[in-house]
Amino acid sequence: xxxxxxxxxxxxxxxxxxxxxxxxxxxxxxxxxxxxxxxxxxxxxxxxxxxxxxxxxxxxxxxxxxxxxxxxxxxxxxxxxxxxxxxxxxxxxxxxxxxxxxxxxxxxxxxxxxxxxxxxxxxxxxxxxxxxxxxxxxxxxxxxxxxxxxxxxxxxxxxxxxxxxxxxxxxxxxxxxxxxxxxxxxxxxxxxxxxxxxxxxxxxxxxxxxxxxxxxxxxxxxxxxxxxxxxxxxxxxxxxxxxxxxxxx
Amino acid sequence: xxxxxxxxxxxxxxxxxxxxxxxxxxxxxxxxxxxxxxxxxxxxxxxxxxxxxxxxxxxxxxxxxxxxxxxxxxxxxxxxxxxxxxxxxxxxxxxxxxxxxxxxxxxxxxxxxxxxxxxxxxxxxxxxxxxxxxxxxxxxxxxxxxxxxxxxxxxxxxxxxxxxxxxxxxxxxxxxxxxxxxxxxxxxxxxxxxxxxxxxxxxxxxxxxxxxxxxxxxxxxxxxxxxxxxxxxxxxxxxxxxxxxxxxxxxxxxxxx
Ligand SMILES: [Zn+2]
Numbered sequence: 001x002x003x004x005x006x007x008x009x010x011x012x013x014x015x016x017x018x019x020x021x022x023x024x025x026x027x028x029x030x031x032x033x034x035x036x037x038x039x040x041x042x043x044x045x046x047x048x049x050x051x052x053x054x055x056x057x058x059x060x061x062x063x064x065x066x067x068x069x070x071x072x073x074x075x076x077x078x079x080x081x082x083x084x085x086x087x088x089x090x091x092x093x094x095x096x097x098x099x100x101x102x103x104x105x106x107x108x109x110x111x112x113x114x115x116x117x118x119x120x121x122x123x124x125x126x127x128x129x130x131x132x133x134x135x136x137x138x139x140x141x142x143x144x145x146x147x148x149x150x151x152x153x154x155x156x157x158x159x160x161x162x163x164x165x166x167x168x169x170x171x172x173x174x175x176x177x178x179x180x181x182x183x184x185x186x187x188x189x190x191x192x193x194x195x196x197x198x199x200x201x202x203x204x205x206x207x208x209x210x211x212x213x214x215x216x217x218x219x220x221x222x223x224x225x226x227x228x229x230x231x232x233x234x235x236x237x238x239x240x241x242x243x244x245x246x247x248x249x
Numbered sequence: 250x251x252x253x254x255x256x257x258x259x260x261x262x263x264x265x266x267x268x269x270x271x272x273x274x275x276x277x278x279x280x281x282x283x284x285x286x287x288x289x290x291x292x293x294x295x296x297x298x299x300x301x302x303x304x305x306x307x308x309x310x311x312x313x314x315x316x317x318x319x320x321x322x323x324x325x326x327x328x329x330x331x332x333x334x335x336x337x338x339x340x341x342x343x344x345x346x347x348x349x350x351x352x353x354x355x356x357x358x359x360x361x362x363x364x365x366x367x368x369x370x371x372x373x374x375x376x377x378x379x380x381x382x383x384x385x386x387x388x389x390x391x392x393x394x395x396x397x398x399x400x401x402x403x404x405x406x407x408x409x410x411x412x413x414x415x416x417x418x419x420x421x422x423x424x425x426x427x428x429x430x431x432x433x434x435x436x437x438x439x440x441x442x443x444x445x446x447x448x449x450x451x452x453x454x455x456x457x458x459x460x461x462x463x464x465x466x467x468x469x470x471x472x473x474x475x476x477x478x479x480x481x482x483x484x485x486x487x488x489x490x491x492x493x494x495x496x497x498x499x500x501x502x503x504x505x506x
Contacts, residue, residue, distance in 0.1 A: 001257050019425075019448035035484060036257060038395075061283055105502040163445060163473040185446050187473040189284050189293070214449045220480020223259040224297050 001036060004219060005237040008132065008159050008182055008207035009040035011062050011069070015049055022211035029068060035215040037067055037208070040104040040129075041132075041240070043102045047074035052083060060096055069246070072132065075101040076108055077120035086123035093129070095248035102132040106139055112147040125153040130243045132182075134160040148176035155243055157179060157205050160213075164190045173199050180232035180243075181208040183235060184218045192225035192235070205240050252489045253446075256480055261298030266497035268301045268506065269294075269475060270321065271391060271418050271443045271467030274324050274332075275306040275317060281306070285471040287324035291331055297476055300497065301506060305335040305360035305391065307472065312455050322355045333506075335360035335391055336469035338377025341367070346382045346427035351382045357504065358414075359506040371402035384410035389504050394420040407435040414439070418467060421455040422447045432459040439503050441467030442478055442495065452485050479495055 004077045011025055024027050033038060042063065047055025056073045063069040073093065084092065093099070101124070114121075124131055131154055138158075140142040148156055159182025161169050166188060172181050173195070181195060184207040188194065195204055206222060208215040222235055242248045251387035256260055258331065276285050284293065285307075294302060304324060309317015316336050321334040335347045336356045340363055349356045359379055365370035369376075370390060383390050391401045394417040404427070407415045414437050420428040421440040431438050440463055442452065456464055466482065482492055 018448060018451070020454035021448045022450065034253075061454050088308060132343070164280040187445050187477050189282065189289075189471045191474065194283060198408065210449075214447060214477070216449050216480045216484035217477035218480075220256050221343055221474065221477045223256050224476035224479070225259075226296060 001181045002223060002232055002236045004035070004037040004206050004222075005070075005240050006032070006037050006040035006208045006210065006215070007157060007205045008184060008213070009042040009069070009210045010045050010048070010212070011042045011047035012055070012058055012200060014045040025062065028211055031210060032068065035219045037215060037219070038237075039070055040208075040210065041072050042117050043072040043074050048104055048107065048214055052076065063174055071096065071098040072100045072102055073098045075103065076110055077117050080111065086120045090127050090129070090249055099244050099247050099249075100130045100132060104137050105133070106137045112138060112143050112152040117147065117150070121151045121154060125151055126248075128248050130155045130157060130247070132157045132159070134158070135162075136160060136164065141172060145172060145176065148172070148179050152176075153228055154178060157182055157207075158184050159207050160209065162186075163191070170198065173203060179203070180205050180239065183221060184209045184213050187217075187221065190226070192221060193227050196227050196231055201217045201227065201234045203247065204235045206236050220235045252492050253343045253481050255298075256483050261296060262496070263298055264502040265298065265493055266501065267280040267299045268303070268466060268497045268500035268504070269299050269468050270303050270416055270439075270465050270477075270500050270504070271441050272302045272304045272470040273307045273472050274304050275308045275320055277307055277472075282471055286362065287327050287332060289326055290324070290396070290471060293475065294331060298434050299475070301333060302470070303335060303357055303391070305337050309337045310360065310362050311365055314342065318349070318356075325355060333504075337362070338376065338379045339363075340369050340373050344379065346379065349387070350386065358391065359383055360391045361492060362393035362497045364393055364395070371399050372405050380406055380410045380413060383413035384436060385412070387412050387414065389414045389416060391416045391418055393418050395423050397424040397427045400424040400431060402431055407431065407438050409437075411437055413437065415439055416465065416467070416503075419443050421459070421464065422451055425455070425458070428455075429458045437461055439465050439499065441465050442466040442482065443469045444478070445469070445473050447481075449481070451486060452481055455494075456470060456487060458489065461487070461494050464495050464498055465503065466496050484496070
């Protein structure tokens with residue numbers, strides 16, 4: 001049976017909760033158990049929606065001693081003293097066993113162009129830290145291309161590309177080998193097989209977007225894909241394990 | 250074997266009767282829509298274990314309904330037991346529905362989506378003759394019912410034409426309160442599960458509110474995949490008996506398959 005590592009999970013209190021939606025860590029763990037998800041890479045809602053530093057601290061508390069969650073911090077390119085600089089970030093990540101970062105350029109109001117990302121990305125590249133963000137957070141395909149092509153050594157996991165994006169997404173995947181697609185909401189008809197055929201199973205990383213996204217849907221999308229067992233294993237956990245094993249903090 | 254086990258094995262649902270009440274054939278100029286022909290649809294049905302799909306033609310909804318409806322009927326004629334066809338109607342044109350339905354089983358019912366035909370309302374005057382026809386012959390009608398206003402209009406139509414049978418596409422997840430009200434007010438309404446993206450728990454919430462008999466499997470295949478929606482049902486907290494009703498038994502009864 002396939003075991004999954006979820007590369008996109010959010011812990012903590014968020015502003016909006018729909019009726020019946022998972023809220024607490026135990027709600028999320030129940031879904032992970034139900035869906036054969038062994039571990040999840042998690043960031044904290046507070047770090048996205050409220051206060052980045054406080055949210056990253058809360059993440060450490062919430063995941064203390066909990067082997068089901070792999071720590072991810074939200075970050076931003078240090079802009080004039082607002083957030084720690086890239087070197088300090090790398091040190092703190094090492095100290096607290098945080099192995100990846102998630103960016104929200106649109107929500108947090110900064111540019112992903114090289115003039116703004118500058119040294120921050122150079123440090124992430126030196127440390128082999130995988131960088132996660134959603135398609136919508138990049139603002140546009142051209143922004144995404146600029147980011148990915150400026151930092152070819154950084155592995156970017158881009159998630160939440162909808163079923164309507166192939167005409168923009170596929171040329172990006174062809175040009176930028178450092179683009180790995182988060183599978184969660186990529187519900188193109190036969191889309192998982194299409195990506196395997198065009199670009200290889202190495203280019204996909206399983207994710208759910210829990211608790212707002214659907215783990216039951218994300219798991220079925222991979223299980224029912226018309227690809228080999230080996231390809232499923234890579235997407236479900238192999239690719240992300242390889243990236244995390246390569247982190248040099 | 251529990252139904253949920255099929256997902257983890259990636260195995261088609263062989264012993265469960267599965268009907269998808271809401272799919273599309275035909276391409277799109279708006280985005281890439283792989284595998285949108287009848288052969289590819291049946292291939293996907295076999296991959297996951299769907300017995301019957303009910304299809305309308307996407308280009309037929311947006312522009313050439315004549316071309317689209319013929320394409321859809323051809324798909325049915327190629328796979329009569331697997332693909333059933335909805336005829337798209339368009340309030341800007343006059344349709345001779347006898348040409349589609351009299352002494353013929355080429356079409357199962359009507360697809361109504363005035364949202365892409367100049368954003369006209371579902372209850373607009375141009376559609377009334379087709380609702381009257383559906384009422385007269387007890388035909389099923391699939392609505393694109395996304396927004397609350399569309400669901401309210403669709404509910405008014407369902408009340409006015411009690412002998413027709415209406416499937417509200419999407420609305421149980423996009424206009425929850427209005428969909429619950431529709432089910433309370435009208436016996437001739439069924440909600441489908443078609444949605445590209447929603448949260449875990451949304452299906453259970455809907456079933457709790459309207460009853461398991463009022464929800465049927467629908468996916469929007471080939472506009473997008475069907476397996477993720479199958480997963481939401483099979484891996485939900487519902488019992489296998491309830492899952493079987495949603496997957497096929499409710500539609501079988503409602504559509505008289
Ligand atoms: Zn549809």
